[in-house]
Amino acid sequence: MPDDRYKEMEGYIAKYGFQCLEKNLTRFEAERTFQLDPEPPKVDDINEYVLMANREQKLLYLCFYLHHIEKILNGRIYRFFHREGLYAYNPLRLLDYKLSCVAAIMECLPGYDPDKGANFLTYAYYDIGNAILNCRRYEEAGSFKNLDEYKTVRGIAWLYNKAGSSRKKTIETFMQKTGCTKETAENYLRAARKNRGIVSIYDTVLRESDNEVDEDFDEDTNGDAGEDLSWEAGGTYGAILWGSSLGSAVRRAHGKLDYREQILLERHMAVCMDCGHVKPLRSRFSWEELAILFEGTTAGGAERAYKKTALHLAQLLVEDGFFHTIILKRKSQKMRKEKIAAATYQYLADCDGEWGEIQFDFEEKTAQIIQLADWDMMLSKPFAKYTISYLLNCQNEKLPKEAMISFEL
Known part of the structure; x- marks a missing residue:
């Protein structure tokens, strides 16, 4: 494809109001990159835009065509991401894939013959798929001579x-x-x-x-x-995040969070859920930096929002059946020589239902179940038993006021 055709397309992008391709691109902008304002002139069949582009040799009509098929391109790229396990994505990555699809469409444009009975999107379907795969090929750490070898x-x-x-x-x-x-x-x-x-x-x-x-x-x-x-740069944590069943479950759950929750987790944990890159913890965002990122909040507000997001992520993992959670709250305590002699803990099973209650005597190393939590009504009482085992094996000075623990049945 000659360079002047790409320059022509860039001119139409600037003139007819396509979204600006900025570095800090949002997901909304990435999904609506080709939307025109005002909308292009209406036609009975959007395939007519392709015919006019070929007949008059003007890519303006291709811009009109892209305005109408952008949702279709988004959907096809999303489905590819999900098949690849990329449940969270960077807006720039979506845009890169979409622009590769546009390049494939431009390559197909001169050879399109409507008399063969297929609309243009059907005609270009195979080439668009190759463009998406080619983007993925360049993201791989392996080296491949060409697309055929990668396939x-x-x-x-x-x-x-x-x-x-x-x-x-x-x-x-x-x-x-x-x-x-x-x-x-x-x-x-x-x-x-x-x-x-x-x-x-x-x-x-x-x-x-x-x-x-x-x-x-x-x-x-x-x-x-x-x-x-795993990526080599990611170390052991990267291998766990991307190479295990836990990593798959976390990525699925992370993809269900809203944008604000995803950013909170990624920035504070210094990890990119899109590519799996794990940064040193010293580079993670502090509560103050997160507060600045989300205007109108304080460091304490950012910390509370992060804890709420972590709880939401845990709930999604519980719903996925990957593990079970217990939330603990210390209700009362008795001290003896700066150590906790006895305490009463409330516990919640799988983040839902009514709280249960257990009394502990840490000197005698005994516990008494006062009330079982909801979802802990089985004869084996797994949540209560795990809670008792966890707390009786804690060092006395490290007994938590509040905690959330996970386990597998």
Whole structure:
């Protein structure tokens, strides 16, 4: 595509009111980048804009077309993000993907023939998909010669995951599907396993201490190796965040939070939920900085908002069935020689229902259940038992006034 056509498109963007592509782009702006004000002239079929663009050789009509199909492009990119496990996204990332789709549309424009019976969006469907995949290819930490190689590596990675991480079964299936040699299939599988990108089709974590694939890997092993989903810069925390079932659950829950809650968590925890990058804790936002970021609040207000957001995230994880939570409140206490001799704690099971109550004698190391909390009515009383075990094993000087703990049944 000649450079002058892109310059022409940029001129229309400036003239007809497309959103300004600023560094601090919001999600609302990223989703409405191609919306015109005033709206373009109405036509019976938006495909007519494409025909006029070809007939009159003016990309202005393509701008009119993009105004109407932007929601469709957004939806297709969102679905791709979700399949990849990218439940939270950076507005600039959405815009990058969308502009790549526009470049693909511009490439398809001259060759479109309406007489073949397909509308333009159907005609460009395959090329738009390739543009989205190409964006993802450049985000991967692995190196791929071209898009075809990347597609092949993704395909064999999907087979590897479907086969339960069985190397032998994956190679046999891939050879049957493609007709390639065993050596070629092994090379593609090796590339897929060495790729360190964050892709949801890889569902296992590399267990070897070395990043290199062991050439003597047992052909019949099931689940002894998989794709390492962590970024090298992320360290152990990054590996947990992106490579485990906990990481997947957290990303899903984080994606359900509103924008303000997401920013609170990411800035204070010094982590990007979009790419998995974990920064040093010294670089995280303080309560004062968060208060400045969200105008009209104080440092104390920012801290309370953060704690409320953390509780909301925990509730979403509980709803997802990943673990259970217990919220503790100390109701009363008796002191003896600067130590807590006895105390009464209230506890709440899974962030919902009525509070239960337990009395503790920390000198005798005993506890008595006064009232069970809602959702703790089973014969085994797991929430009450875990609460008793947790508090009786706490050091006396570290007994909490309030706390939230999690556990798995």
